[in-house]
Amino acid sequence: MTTLVVSGGTIVTMDPTRRVLTGDVVVEDGRITAVGQAGPATAAQAIDASGCLVIPGLVQAHVHTVQTLARGHADDLELLPWLRERIWPYEAALGPEDVEAAVELACAELLAGGTTAILDMGTVRHTDVVFEAARRAGIRATIGKCMMDAGDAVPQGLRETTRASLDESEALARRWHGAQGGRLRYGFAPRFVLSCTEGLLREVTHTARRMGCVLHTHASENPTECQVVRRERGGDNIDYLAGLGMAGADVVLAHCVWPSEAEKETLRRTQTSVVHCPSSNLKLASGIAPVVEYLARGIRVALGADGAPCNNELDGFLELRLAGLLHKPAGGPTALPARQAFELATLGGARALGLADEIGSLEVGKRGDLVVVDVDRLHVVPTADPYSMLVYAVRASDVRDVVVDGRVVVRGGELSTLDQGAVIARARAARQRIDGRL
Secondary structure, eight states: OOEEEEEEEEEEOOOTTOOEEEEEEEEETTEEEEEESOOOSSOSEEEEOTTEEEEEOEEEEEEOGGGGGGTTSSOSOOHHHHIIIIIHHHHHTOOHHHHHHHHHHHHHHHHHTTEEEEEEEOOSSOHHHHHHHHHHHTOEEEEEOEEOSOOTTOOGGGOOOHHHHHHHHHHHHHHHTTBGGGTEEEEEEEOOGGGSOHHHHHHHHHHHHHHTOEEEEEESOSHHHHHHHHHHHSSOHHHHHHHTTOOSTTEEEEEOOSOOHHHHHHHHHHTOEEEEOHHHHHHTTOOOOOHHHHHHHTOEEEEOOBOGGGTSOOOHHHHHHHHHHHTHHHHOTTSSOHHHHHHIIIIIHHHHTTOTTTSSSOOTTSBOOEEEEEOOSTTTTTOOOHHHIIIIIOOGGGEEEEEETTEEEEETTEESSSOHHHHHHHHHHHHHHHHHHO
């Protein structure tokens, strides 16, 4: 039995009573066996967390790791031109070695910043490479091949037939869903309504349910997108998807910035998860999702950074801070208080991924995914409330140690599973290759 003891920290459990304790977290063979009480005097691994916060790993329920090498190459555009002029040509130019470099770079940034679990949408090709990179990095990842059998201005390199898209996605799910002891899972990922035929959307919904996988797509991100969906499909975006069966506790919709009143009720009734991506929505001028109203109605909400070309970071603490601040001008100073915001970044993401029984809080029996945060920093001292620290003051650079499945993947701020210098060098070389093709 492999035992890890994280000792002496202030533990923000996020358990049902939201206890904040001082003591130890013990992880044995990947699962938490004790929270608060003293761990064994000797253990195979030990982390002294004295003076630090010990928190559940952040969960980002919408990211695009393959897009990381487009950071800084798609600024100052709104959604549809951003896709057609920058993102789709970039993705079409990616070879397998470029995908590997992009995903390794993303995983390194995510883990070093305290994100331990992601829901990731890849591109049309090379999804096995995405999984292999996530496997090596040690992150907990639900990943899906991006499905695109329709759409205007789609480059040849991203075009696929409906049948090929469905068949490849199902084969990937059979190969990867539940791999690495459940750390890697498959999530079917049709890109969005405007790049998918109705037949694909209808069939992928049935396939995902038959295989017990999450469904992950974008919806109602941008007003122009919503107008085009109404014109081409005859209805509002979220309700159109729901009419095809793509709504429910196993469905994750990124953004949902522009819902109708009827669609808000659809989200509540079906318990579909919405992923709030504040940086992305601000940078692409998409708007501000009605998150406070969603929560008041009982709609599930998680957080995500989206992709590096529309953010330009994958910093979960930045999204947490923005979520905590962005809704106060309209909703008042008590809108989305710090503890509720922190729940979106932990349990909210776990629910979206279908992993609320496994991650999102530090409780006996759950997986050993946790983060040690150094709060002995100029920009944090002397805040007393740990939730206030985490939401309004802590930065990704304050993350000291990260554990996934009981395995230490970041220690003392240094990656244990990836060579940071090599990751950066490969990313720069890959970007040069991509520039040559573009």
